[in-house]
Amino acid sequence: MSVEIDHSGKVALVTGSGAGIGREIACWMAQAGASVAVNDVRGDTAKQTVALIADEGGTAKAFVADLRDDAAIDQLVADAETWGGRLDIAVNNVGMMAGRSPTRFVDMDGAFWRDLVDQNLILTALCARAEALVMMEQGGGVIINVSSGETTRPSPMMSSYAAAKAAINHLTWSMAVELGPHNIRVNAIAPGTTPTELIREAFPADHYEAIVAATPLRRETLPEELGRLSVYLASDLARCTTGQLILADAGAFLSRTRPPNLGQDASEEAP
Template identity: 40%
Template sequence: MDVVGKVAVVTGSGRGLGRAYAEALAAAGAAVVVNDVDGDAAKQVVDAIESAGGRATAVVAPVGETAVADQLVATAVAEFGRLDVMVTNAGILRDRVLWKMSDEEFDDVIRVHLRGTFTCARAAAQRMREQGEGGRLILVASPAGQRGNFGQTNYAAAKAGIAAMARTWAMELAKAGILVNAVVPVAATEMTRTIPAFAPAIEEAERTGAPLPRWLRRDEGLGTVEDVASLIVFLASDASAEVTGQAIGIGGDRLALWSHPAEKSVAYSQDGWTAEGIAASWSSGIGAEPESYGIPAPQGR
């Protein structure tokens, strides 16, 4: 599958998943604007893409502000003539439980993940609408945003918002032919290496060069960053022309479609509900099978 002739911006692409996305898009034929706050890391990615015969340029700046989003789009147009794909991958972590999280820790994560996705997607949508040929917005969400995760109030809130924006923008941009989807990746990264159940297997694979074990790739849906990048290429390509408004999970051997929030069970009471009526019916009514929450703990081998 190729994306020859397309131009993509990938935010936060100096390392990890973002780098894998940028390199996969370039290998499939796209010209890529590499973005990162680390200039050396961004240059390494550009050099790697160019040494493999691809086309790339770098913008070193933190996402969040409108000026940076505009700069990313302007660079794509100035260097490669157009913009077809915006991948909003940039992010940071400031993990802390609710009662210890500072205003700054909350705001920093929201600014990069949520506001950064908004400003970059808006700038891209404006350009794509001007071009009149459609386009792709590929937003990076997370299992934490789908289910919640201990110590990640800021991150989970931002990622949940990103999935909600994908659904909203899919409606708003449909007439312009701009497809919008959220990707929910799981891969061996600096963050997942800290999970005790995963760490030994990841370290062993990195030490020996052997593939991650089957239980990890299949049962936990965790693989390499390159495993995830294939979904980015698909969503950037013409093969995904009918796919929009979706949250799609990928990791290891697993590809999954996440459900949208929906009413699970419904009960009715003529003339409305009193607090006492809700209490009396809860355990035998809509509360009989409550929803789970939180990312399930790894099961191991």
Template identity: 30%
Template sequence: MLNFNFSGKNVLITGASRGIGKAVATAFAQAGARVALHYHQQTKAAERVHQSLVGEGHILVQADLANPVAVEQMVNQAIAQLGHIDVLVNNAGIYQEHPLKEISYEDWQATWQQTISVNLLGAVNVSYCVAQQMIERHNGRIINVTSRGAFKGEPRATAYAASKAGLNAFSQSLALHLAPHNIFVTAVAPGWVATDMSQAILESPAGEAIRQQSPLNRVANPQEVAHTILFLASEGAEMLTGAILDVNGASYLRS
């Protein structure tokens, strides 16, 4: 069994107030890391996560990831308080349904703009700001949380699927660019995960069909995604740079 040890490491996690981000923060803290928990509007939820973490030195940082200026300020704050960032986990994202034949042109444009601004450009800009100091230190890990939807498609949320596909391509391109600087970039593409956001649909009549998409007859829990992320951030996983790991219980297979 792998023994993750991140003592002395500093980790910045975006979207850490709930769901996968919360599980990732909890796992890194339990493994000895100091964690910077990013949030946007969920102040109380982020504070509860912060208070629940074992260890000392964890911090909260706030920013609207759709705002490039706020992103730079948030990263600078995290670096100022922690000293440096060893691991970046770009987890924050939004999901909005906007089926083409049911939505106005104006709402279509607005949803696409917001989704791309947060899910893709937000992660791109956080990566830029964090990578600058990683290059200076000649060390770092960047792990992007994408989605099965980037491969399978999201007919009612086309912007979401496109944003995650873009993040996959960005991850691979960045892995090539940063490898000479001893910085390793990977992506994790979960399928359905049992979080607060998915609870309603998983408990609805549609939930059983969703679980049956996997031969395991269940969806992932956030801790399983977190475990994969810690593995990618751990020593010995360097040769996985550029990889996109599916965490979907064989609900969607690709080769």
């Protein structure tokens, strides 16, 4: 007996898929046979992802949109559905540090908090709303929200980001309950420390290596591993799985309860 995942005939939308985790998720969805709507705020990176998919014989189209604009979210989902004729899978990957650097809690002002909450929680919620409306009309679908391993432990210097992502976990549970009767499954995936360009820029090399070394597996999470996990969760192999937060963090949740000092003077750390 063989077990295969085949998304042929399905249409997937992956937000923020011009690079990093989103790109790998889009490419893996295409490898599994899905037609992929590739969204990014930058046209050049979105087209690069489309080209990578095309080189492997897959089908994809770039949809350039800045999802910080509410109207752009609705238009993106409508355009993706028009292009593919339906929307079976949606991966809400957009959301990061909103151009902010790791910062002490006491130095985060209102603008800092609003940026992080808006570009993580609210943006994910509005994308999911638009996607769910389409899926309800067609009789079902799968939504995957990208959360973070930072939601499972204290997150010094990143408290606003972690809090906004933790809210996505709760949003996922609530969505799963409300949308389940419409045959829509909703799950969240939580990456561990992942070597994306933004992460490498945010953390000094020694801090990054210390974080990785603190995991039970002594390794980082690769973007392609999030791609594989997303392909599985969108498949019938996971048809009884909804409302779950799936950690892909090299076991950091089990042991890295207190991340290394990230920019603070050691004397400022709590005992």
